[in-house]
Amino acid sequence: MERFRYFEDVVSLEFDKDKCIGCGLCAIVCPHGVFALTRDHKAQMTARNQCMECGACMRNCPALAITVEAGEGCVRGVINELLGIEGPCC
Amino acid sequence: MNAPSADKGMAFLPMAKKVPTGAGEFKLPSIDQSFVQGTVATSVGTVPQVGTELTRQDKHEHYLVRWNIGRDHFTVEPGLYAVGRPDAGSLVLVGANYKMSFDLLRQALAGRDCWLLILNTKGINVWCAAGKGTFGTEELLDRLQASRLDAIVSHRQLIVPQLGAPGLAAHEVKKYSGFRVTYGPISLKDLPEFLDNGLQATPGMRRKTFPLRERIVLIPVELMQGLKQGIPLMLFFLLIGGLAGRGHFAGAALIHGLPPALAVLIGIISGTVLTPLFLPRLPGRAFSCKGAIAGFSLFVLFFAATSSLTHGYSYLEQVSWLLLTLAVSSWLGMAFTGASTFTSLNGVKKEMLRAMPLQFFSLVAGILSWAIALRMY
Numbered sequence: 495m496e497r498f499r500y501f502e503d504v505v506s507l508e509f510d511k512d513k514c515i516g517c518g519l520c521a522i523v524c525p526h527g528v529f530a531l532t533r534d535h536k537a538q539m540t541a542r543n544q545c546m547e548c549g550a551c552m553r554n555c556p557a558l559a560i561t562v563e564a565g566e567g568c569v570r571g572v573i574n575e576l577l578g579i580e581g582p583c584c
Numbered sequence: 585m586n587a588p589s590a591d592k593g594m595a596f597l598p599m600a601k602k603v604p605t606g607a608g609e610f611k612l613p614s615i616d617q618s619f620v621q622g623t624v625a626t627s628v629g630t631v632p633q634v635g636t637e638l639t640r641q642d643k644h645e646h647y648l649v650r651w652n653i654g655r656d657h658f659t660v661e662p663g664l665y666a667v668g669r670p671d672a673g674s675l676v677l678v679g680a681n682y683k684m685s686f687d688l689l690r691q692a693l694a695g696r697d698c699w700l701l702i703l704n705t706k707g708i709n710v711w712c713a714a715g716k717g718t719f720g721t722e723e724l725l726d727r728l729q730a731s732r733l734d735a736i737v738s739h740r741q742l743i744v745p746q747l748g749a750p751g752l753a754a755h756e757v758k759k760y761s762g763f764r765v766t767y768g769p770i771s772l773k774d775l776p777e778f779l780d781n782g783l784q785a786t787p788g789m790r791r792k793t794f795p796l797r798e799r800i801v802l803i804p805v806e807l808m809q810g811l812k813q814g815i816p817l818m819l820f821f822l823l824i825g826g827l828a829g830r831g832h833f834a835g836a837a838l839i840h841g842l843p844p845a846l847a848v849l850i851g852i853i854s855g856t857v858l859t860p861l862f863l864p865r866l867p868g869r870a871f872s873c874k875g876a877i878a879g880f881s882l883f884v885l886f887f888a889a890t891s892s893l894t895h896g897y898s899y900l901e902q903v904s905w906l907l908l909t910l911a912v913s914s915w916l917g918m919a920f921t922g923a924s925t926f927t928s929l930n931g932v933k934k935e936m937l938r939a940m941p942l943q944f945f946s947l948v949a950g951i952l953s954w955a956i957a958l959r960m961y
């Protein structure tokens with residue numbers, strides 16, 4: 495996915511290594527390969543800037559080790575949010 | 585930064601919410617649907633069996649939906665379906681009730697015997713529905729119960745598309761239903777290989793890419809939405825140009841109204857066709873920037889090709905057209921972030937905060953300079 499990159503350092507993804515129990519699910523569910531398991535059986539963020547804030551890792555982490563401000567990255571959605579209305583994104 | 589607060593954590597627990605009335609009541613989908621070919625008798629009732637070949641009617645519907653026609657009611661009944669002749673040991677695949685997704689899923693399962701558990705995502709595809717949470721833990725648990733799946737199959741495994749993961753927590757499904765979630769590949773084209781390999785996904789199957797083929801499929805919907813927003817603006821220019829310009833309405837509309845209307849059209853095409861098409865090649869990371877560059881390029885090409893028709897116009901008027909193209913193409917290019925597969929919410933917010941003032945300025949300046957040029961004429 496190197497061909498497709500969005501901005502650097504804007505994503506809200508945070509990972510707490512101490513809480514991680516090394517189940518590996520974050521590495522499985524992430525569509526952009528952001529997480530990988532290390533030799534000491536902990537997850538590691540290897541490509542944080544590729545994160546699209548879909549929330550799959552957070553939702554599936556049984557140890558609550560991951561937080562991300564998940565949402566649909568779409569213009570309609572952001573405008574709806576700014577105007578305080580509930581609206582469809584896609 | 586964003587430590588999960590207690591109540592946020594609770595919201596993920598499906599049972600913490602009030603169970604809606606009627607949830608989990610026994611229900612199997614109707615056999616009176618176009619794609620149902622037969623039935624499979626089970627201990628709990630008759631499960632509709634679906635065909636794995638798409639008919640011309642199905643393909644025709646897909647075509648219309650890709651042009652944004654009939655998209656709102658393109659659903660199948662949620663619930664349990666059979667593919668082939670499944671039994672108690674057969675795999676269960678989970679899907680969405682958007683008919684397009686459903687059709688492609690059953691097509692990918694040709695020649696197999698398995699169960700399909702279709703969630704009610706209100707006719708939205710798995711990924712978008714997962715983002716909204718309609719493809720989620722609660723709906724899955726409801727549907728499992730309503731279908732009495734635990735009585736139909738002897739194993740406790742569900743295959744859920746990986747793109748459904750944002751809406752669903754595997755460990756919660758396990759905790760509340762006993763069913764273990766195995767995430768299948770992102771793309772349906774990898775599904776047969778995944779199933780043949782004993783449910784093993786290669787790393788490539790887990791990555792969401794955005795190839796040309798997928799971007800092209802999105803163009804019609806983008807174009808229709810762009811036209812919906814842009815046509816009123818084009819009519820505005822034709823109308824005001826015709827009324828305010830000198831001479832006959834039609835003549836004045838043609839001379840003063842048509843060029844800015846065309847500039848808007850160029851902006852629409854640039855933002856909704858060229859931007860998706862050339863996405864990785866257009867410079868800049870911001871989609872608004874990609875859109876503006878596409879718009880500038882098409883503008884220059886178009887007005888260079890028709891320069892013999894435009895040399896009578898003042899610079900001011902020509903600049904006004906360019907500003908209009910840039911505003912529209914940049915805006916619609918930015919809107920394509922919604923369909924792209926790698927843009928993040930915070931990234932889009934940041935881009936919007938920076939780009940929208942410029943787009944607005946460009947639009948207003950374009951209209952004003954056009955109006956001034958019209959007065960001076």
Ligand code: SF4
Nearest residue numbers: 514515517518520555
């Ligand atoms: S899902 Fe959570 S616990 Fe499992 S490896 Fe990833 S961070 Fe660690």
Ligand code: SF4
Nearest residue numbers: 524545546548549551
């Ligand atoms: S939010 Fe989505 S894209 Fe970002 S790391 Fe988690 S799974 Fe990957």
